[in-house]
Amino acid sequence: MKREYIEKITDADLILVGIGKEFETNKYQTEERAIEALQTLKEHLEGKNYYVITVCTNSILKQAGFPAERIVCPCGNVELKQCTNKCDESLQVLTIEDRKKLEKCLNNGEEPRFGQCPVCGKDMVLNNVYASQYDENGYLENWKLYTKWLQGTLNKKLCVLELGMDLTYPSIIRWPFEKVAYYNQKAVFFRVNADLYHMAEELKDKGLSIAENSIDWLLEKDI
Numbered sequence: 001m002k003r004e005y006i007e008k009i010t011d012a013d014l015i016l017v018g019i020g021k022e023f024e025t026n027k028y029q030t031e032e033r034a035i036e037a038l039q040t041l042k043e044h045l046e047g048k049n050y051y052v053i054t055v056c057t058n059s060i061l062k063q064a065g066f067p068a069e070r071i072v073c074p075c076g077n078v079e080l081k082q083c084t085n086k087c088d089e090s091l092q093v094l095t096i097e098d099r100k101k102l103e104k105c106l107n108n109g110e111e112p113r114f115g116q117c118p119v120c121g122k123d124m125v126l127n128n129v130y131a132s133q134y135d136e137n138g139y140l141e142n143w144k145l146y147t148k149w150l151q152g153t154l155n156k157k158l159c160v161l162e163l164g165m166d167l168t169y170p171s172i173i174r175w176p177f178e179k180v181a182y183y184n185q186k187a188v189f190f191r192v193n194a195d196l197y198h199m200a201e202e203l204k205d206k207g208l209s210i211a212e213n214s215i216d217w218l219l220e221k222d223i
């Protein structure tokens with residue numbers, strides 16, 4: 001299976017990658033392993049025209065060294081903070097102090113707060129979907145690049161890699177990926193997931209289901 005995957009990537013004009021919740025730290029996988037797996041993926045994609053989208057909010061693609069112009073994180077990240085009230089222009093990059101605070105809060109299981117909004121005085125929180133009023137301006141520029149890139153995939157040899165996606169926000173990755181693969185005559189589709197690996201009936205001849213945790217799978221050496 002790994003050999004076929006490498007062959008398809010090598011053969012493809014474009015590669016669309018979705019990174020799912022299996023890449024968020026849990027009891028089963030550490031952050032180190034998730035980063036290592038993504039670095040392996042990055043090596044596979046070297047020199048190719050690809051785009052990566054993730055529903056993770058842990059900035060793990062950046063940590064693995066993916067270039068900012070090839071990734072989009074529509075659920076947010078740990079790079080930016082925003083006002084709880086979503087005041088205009090309230091988005092700011094986390095300072096070094098904020099990062100220290102974030103680390104401490106994550107260790108203690110507390111919700112991080114980063115001072116007060118200069119406009120309304122409410123708390124500043126991480127810019128992600130868990131904010132009560134999520135400010136989507138944090139990812140919109142990359143989203144525009146991504147949708148433009150997607151429009152250019154039709155009639156091209158497209159390899160779709162859906163790695164570790166569960167049913168969190170299926171409208172961001174799972175459903176649109178299936179649609180893109182369905183309408184592209186030259187597409188191949190790899191779905192890697194420990195639990196939700198089943199392929200839709202209409203994608204059976206384009207798709208390969210791999211019933212395995214995607215971090216384990218990427219780190220396997222059996223090529």
Ligand SMILES: [Zn+2]
Nearest residue numbers: 083087117120
């Ligand atoms: Zn505010």
